[in-house]
Amino acid sequence: MGFKENIAVDLSALREYSRTELIHLLSKLNGSKVLVLDPALSWPINLIADLNTLKENGVEKTTILKSEPLVLAPEQRQIMYLVRSKTSNMKIIADHIRNHLYTSSAKYEYFVCMVPQRTIMCEKILEEEGVHGNITVADFNLDLVPLNNDVMSMETADSLRECSLHGDMTSLFYVAKGLMKMQLLYGNFPVIKGKGHAAKAVADMLDELGQELGGEPAECGEPRFDELILIDREVDIVTPMVTPLTYEGLIDELYEMKNAIAPVPGTVLAHAQALYRAGGVTMPPDRPVKVKVALNAADPCFMQIRDLRATHVLPVIQRRQEFVKHVQENVTHSAQAYQSSSSALMVQLKRDLSLTDDEVHEYGKGVLQLNTDEEYRRAGLHLGIAKELSDTLGDLTFSRRVELERMVLEGRIAQEKALEYVEDVMYRQHDPFPKVVRLLCLMSFVYDGIKNYDHYKRELLHVYGFEHMFAITNLERIGMLKKSSENIATALLAGVAGATGLSSMAKQGSAQRWQQLRERLTIIVPDDPDKPESADPSYAFGGYAPISLRIIGAALSTPGPSPAGAGWLAMEEGLSQLPGPLFEVRTRGDTRLRPRSKRNVLVFFVGGVTPAEISALRNMARGEEGAAGWNLLVGTTRLCGGDAFLAALADAPFNALKAASMAPPPPPTAVSASAR
Numbered sequence: 004m005g006f007k008e009n010i011a012v013d014l015s016a017l018r019e020y021s022r023t024e025l026i027h028l029l030s031k032l033n034g035s036k037v038l039v040l041d042p043a044l045s046w047p048i049n050l051i052a053d054l055n056t057l058k059e060n061g062v063e064k065t066t067i068l069k070s071e072p073l074v075l076a077p078e079q080r081q082i083m084y085l086v087r088s089k090t091s092n093m094k095i096i097a098d099h100i101r102n103h104l105y106t107s108s109a110k111y112e113y114f115v116c117m118v119p120q121r122t123i124m125c126e127k128i129l130e131e132e133g134v135h136g137n138i139t140v141a142d143f144n145l146d147l148v149p150l151n152n153d154v155m156s157m158e159t160a161d162s163l164r165e166c167s168l169h170g171d172m173t174s175l176f177y178v179a180k181g182l183m184k185m186q187l188l189y190g191n192f193p194v195i196k197g198k199g200h201a202a203k204a205v206a207d208m209l210d211e212l213g214q215e216l217g218g219e220p221a222e223c224g225e226p227r228f229d230e231l232i233l234i235d236r237e238v239d240i241v242t243p244m245v246t247p248l249t250y251e252g253l254i255d256e257l258y259e260m261k262n263a264i265a266p267v268p269g270t271v272l273a274h275a276q277a278l279y280r281a282g283g284v285t286m287p288p289d290r291p292v293k294v295k296v297a298l299n300a301a302d303p304c305f306m307q308i309r310d311l312r313a314t315h316v317l318p319v320i321q322r323r324q325e326f327v328k329h330v331q332e333n334v335t336h337s338a339q340a341y342q343s344s345s346s347a348l349m350v351q352l353k354r355d356l357s358l359t360d361d362e363v364h365e366y367g368k369g370v371l372q373l374n375t376d377e378e379y380r381r382a383g384l385h386l387g388i389a390k391e392l393s394d395t396l397g398d399l400t401f402s403r404r405v406e407l408e409r410m411v412l413e414g415r416i417a418q419e420k421a422l423e424y425v426e427d428v429m430y431r432q433h434d435p436f437p438k439v440v441r442l443l444c445l446m447s448f449v450y451d452g453i454k455n456y457d458h459y460k461r462e463l464l465h466v467y468g469f470e471h472m473f474a475i476t477n478l479e480r481i482g483m484l485k486k487s488s489e490n491i492a493t494a495l496l497a498g499v500a501g502a503t504g505l506s507s508m509a510k511q512g513s514a515q516r517w518q519q520l521r522e523r524l525t526i527i528v529p530d531d532p533d534k535p536e537s538a539d540p541s542y543a544f545g546g547y548a549p550i551s552l553r554i555i556g557a558a559l560s561t562p563g564p565s566p567a568g569a570g571w572l573a574m575e576e577g578l579s580q581l582p583g584p585l586f587e588v589r590t591r592g593d594t595r596l597r598p599r600s601k602r603n604v605l606v607f608f609v610g611g612v613t614p615a616e617i618s619a620l621r622n623m624a625r626g627e628e629g630a631a632g633w634n635l636l637v638g639t640t641r642l643c644g645g646d647a648f649l650a651a652l653a654d655a656p657f658n659a660l661k662a663a664s665m666a667p668p669p670p671p672t673a674v675s676a677s678a679r
Contacts, residue, residue: 009624011603011636012227014149016188021051021145028143029060032081032114037064039073041086044118046262047148047158048085068092072106073099081112085143087159088117088125097132104137113138118145119177146181147638150263152300154617154637157181158262162640163236163610163651166201167481175201178609178640179208182231185605185638186213190226191590192605196558196571199235199583201609206233206588213590228636229602232558236610238581239550240483243613243648244445245412246405249543250316251298251309252615253392255644260614263642266293271387296384304381310618312542313392315535320389324382327375400433405545407442411449412547413527414518418450418487425459429466436467437646440474444483444649449517452487460484474653481652516580523577524553538626540619552619554578555606559633607638611648 025048029036038057040048045067057065064079068086075082082099086092096115103111113134117125120142129135147155162174182205186192191213195206236243247256258265269292298305304323308316395401407424410416425442428434440463447453464472478484521527528539530546540552557574575585606620617637626632643651 009601009621009632009634010153011605011634012189014152014155014636017147017155017185018051018149020184020188021148022056024144025052026056026060028085028116028141029057029062029083031139031141032061032083032112034061034081035063035079036061036081036083036114037066037075037079038062039066039068039082039084039086041092041118042067043087043158043160044085044145046264047145050148050150050262051145068095070095070098072102077109080109081114083114083116085116086118088120088122090124090128093125093128094132096138097129097134100134100137101132114141115139116141116143118143119180120144144180146177147184150299150642153621153635154263154639154642156638156642157640158642159640160643160647160651163648164477166610167237168477168652172201172204174640175204175609176208178205178607179212181638182209182607183212189228192228192231193226193590194229195231195233195588195590196586197233197235198554198578198581198585199233199238199609201237201583202233202235203584203586205607205609206586210588227603228605230558230604232555232604232606234551234554234606234608235583236608236612238554238583241412241445241448242544242549242551242616243611243643243645244441244448245408245544245547245549245645246401247543247613247615247618247644248312248314248405248545249309249615249618250311250313250389250392251305251618252543252613252644253313253395254298254388255614256646257392257395259644259647260298260642263297263299265296265298267296267384267388268292268391269294271384271391296388302381304378304385308385310543310621311536312532313389313396314532316389317386317393320382320385324379324386327378327382330375400428404428404434404438404442408445409546411445412521414449414521418446418454421446422454422459426462429462432466436463436471437649439463439467440478440484440649441645444478447484450487451517452485454487456484456486471653474649477652478649520550520580524548524550526550526553536622538622540616540623542622543615543619549616549619550581551608551612552616552623554581555620556623559602559604602633603636604633605636605638609640611641611643611651612637612639613644613648614642617642 029038054065064076066073068084073082084092084096086096096113100111100113103109115129115138117140121140126135126140129138129140146157148158149155150158157177159174159177165171165174182192195209197203197206247253254260254265254267258267271294298309300306304320307323308319311319403424407416407421411421421442425439425446429439443453443459453459460475463475475484526548528541528546528548530541532545534542536542539548540556541548543549557578558571571587572585578585604624608616620635620637624633624635641647641651
């Protein structure tokens, strides 16, 4: 099952659309230019336009936006800033311009492009800094960026905080604009289903944007999608707090991927040393402490194992490595012999290497493009990562935390006992601050608050530092952390202090309601750790089926538009304990839709999605053996794990004193060959 890819559409059209817009933007500055990139945009830009494309359009130097002075060669006079529309970025740009004015007599031309569009606040900052008259301001509507062949993301870290804490729904408008772009490229969405306040707001904005264009279906032939499913993150704040167990999910849990790139410890190369030599490849002795590895469709080995449990990937990698070695040693065999799964050669390999039918098909299909040296490097890298993950899974502290999460979710442990564990890891500092807070947020939701909450709040600040007061306060405002015995007045005050959004679900939570949700949605499923793969979403979390994916499964179990009071809409009562409306919109595009053997579905998470949820969705799309399944495309405002989910809500200031006295020097980093 791990090899089958159920991809709804080819995202090359979306990538080309953004690339064309970027080239048009670069053409506004004639001649050679320096491109200064927001660090948050460097990899998204790389995904739509490589270095050669930039050079062909006059970019002779690319650098990252930093608070230090921008040093230029004497002949470099044209500077284009490509940054997110944040006030902090505007202040840095203003400092650069003033530095040039004070230290150089040369005349520079400045072009500031704000992503996704300029804002009044940013222009006001430039005016207050006295540099607005020195620059030209433009917009670059970079919203949805393909991170993989079946995942696209806006990669906006502030979207969740803006909506849930500040009540700023601007990011939802950008989501609607991104989905409108998808309709222009791939046809209208015949049916739109969703759950949650933010999801409904996006659907309404999408409808309004369509009306502005005349309300007609996009003129690009038959709609490519059968359904759009919108899921508001506030509907399921539990899942980001739970530890994932899939290969990709666990990599993100330990190393915190950004833009589908993982900063992997250099120790994984030490584990792979023998394999590198076996492949005839010499590895440099001065290994960096961190290696940035791109985990995407360019790596076939990763594509095969990304959705499997981390405990099951080692045999798969080893079989792939053995096949590569066989091809390298038997160059006399014809490619046709490998491509026929029924040939004597492939039948023998299937028996000798214990290959599955899918592996036989995919290995044979790709033998013509097989670069054995590169495959050895990839196999060695993933074997090293898998060894690191295996060590982590065997660690007592990690396994205890995972077991505690399951016991809390299943209702097998009293809150007092669970809090004893939290105190233990907190005082011994076995777990960093985000891990402990995730446990407390999980308990706060399941148990409807934390008993003796003030004590644990005080101890958290004493142990981890008072700079975390901002994070705790924000989590309290949105209801993710709360006392067990809140009275009505306290609840009302919290409702006034917090905006709509995540707070609504957290405040509706109670031990009784969690039990009802657990039973109605079959959230807890008996787990078989020896099962190599499964289409049930609980596979990705060791027996916990995410609420979000149960809702998506319910939407897909009732294909097409639903009659009033039937199908998807009939489930409203069962999902009434979750915040926000359950809705369905039928557009005019459905009249042009022809039946397909597999439905093409776009699932969009408003507020972020975890890598493990995407892995579970892929497994659901493939279906069990013999099932037809469906074709999948996942969209989101941000791809992030639980730690990044909390960090987006923190707003914590930098503690310079603590950093200087306690923090070790930052390790060097390098970009692996696959990332390039």
